[in-house]
Amino acid sequence: MKHIKTTPITRVKSISKEDFIKLYYKPQRPVLIESLTEDWPAFKKWNLDYIQERSGDQIVPLYNNKPATGKQSVYEPVKKVKLHDYIELLKTEPTDLRIFFYNILDSMPELLNDFKYPDIGLKFFKRLPALFFGGGNSKVFMHYDIDLPDSMHFHFHGTKSVTLFPQEQSKYLYRVPFSIHNIDKIDLDHPDFEKYPALKHAEGIQVHMKHGDALYMPSGYWHYIKYLDGGFSMTLRALPRRPKKLATMLYNVFIMRHFDNAMRYFFGQKWLNYKENLAIKRTHKTLKIA
Numbered sequence: 435m436k437h438i439k440t441t442p443i444t445r446v447k448s449i450s451k452e453d454f455i456k457l458y459y460k461p462q463r464p465v466l467i468e469s470l471t472e473d474w475p476a477f478k479k480w481n482l483d484y485i486q487e488r489s490g491d492q493i494v495p496l497y498n499n500k501p502a503t504g505k506q507s508v509y510e511p512v513k514k515v516k517l518h519d520y521i522e523l524l525k526t527e528p529t530d531l532r533i534f535f536y537n538i539l540d541s542m543p544e545l546l547n548d549f550k551y552p553d554i555g556l557k558f559f560k561r562l563p564a565l566f567f568g569g570g571n572s573k574v575f576m577h578y579d580i581d582l583p584d585s586m587h588f589h590f591h592g593t594k595s596v597t598l599f600p601q602e603q604s605k606y607l608y609r610v611p612f613s614i615h616n617i618d619k620i621d622l623d624h625p626d627f628e629k630y631p632a633l634k635h636a637e638g639i640q641v642h643m644k645h646g647d648a649l650y651m652p653s654g655y656w657h658y659i660k661y662l663d664g665g666f667s668m669t670l671r672a673l674p675r676r677p678k679k680l681a682t683m684l685y686n687v688f689i690m691r692h693f694d695n696a697m698r699y700f701f702g703q704k705w706l707n708y709k710e711n712l713a714i715k716r717t718h719k720t721l722k723i724a
Contacts (some may be wrong), residue, residue, distance in 0.1 A: 462652035501618035522662030528570030568661030583671035592665030
């Protein structure tokens with residue numbers, strides 16, 4: 435069986451603010467902290483039942499594992515259902531349906547009482563604490579976040595797998611131009627090294643997350659996520675402060691995204707095919723692959 439090379443993430447039980455900044459934030463290295471949430475009410479309270487009890491009649495958009503095609507927006511959900519019913523689905527059977535970016539502040543603000551922003555050296559943007567839900571068949575395509583935050587990602591209820599790659603690995607990942615993802619046809623679990631030979635050179639970091647684990651993802655890190663069973667995670671984001679990263683973030687959000695959306699609107703699948711072919715051409719040219 436062919437697999438992309440990975441090494442296990444560094445795991446620590448706990449860490450001081452000073453050591454986190456010195457060993458992980460400044461050098462931009464990911465780390466998993468096992469006990470960061472153990473003094474939160476959320477550590478004992480947060481499970482699917484707890485969220486379901488507070489869901490009321492909320493309607494939520496759901497997404498699946500299929501990439502958007504043609505003029506279809508990547509933000510267009512496959513369906514909308516009651517949050518209560520979706521959580522019931524997560525509790526009863528595997529599904530690829532997931533919720534992307536459920537804003538706690540807007541949708542369930544009482545959850546703010548269940549966690550605290552860690553005093554770990556990151557200046558969190560407190561307007562956007564967000565939950566992400568997925569079932570046993572849910573996958574999140576390889577991407578990095580458009581606003582380039584330093585993120586703390588906390589998992590609750592169940593387990594999930596995360597594969598990380600630093601930006602330096604982009605040359606092996608078939609990065610699609612004018613976007614923040616790679617070629618969505620690539621199956622990272624069973625990579626086709628004949629069609630995508632550059633993947634043989636990629637080296638990722640493998641993370642297995644359980645309830646309460648906290649994953650630090652440095653700015654710009656690629657991540658590919660699989661929910662191994664029904665569960666949810668919360669992300670707290672610290673926006674970039676370094677001038678170069680801040681400038682790139684502003685370009686991504688205010689120029690690149692709108693340009694790409696406009697080209698997709700006018701040219702649809704032709705634009706997507708052009709970008710995919712260009713990703714292959716550039717990757718193989720860089721690595722001198724015929």
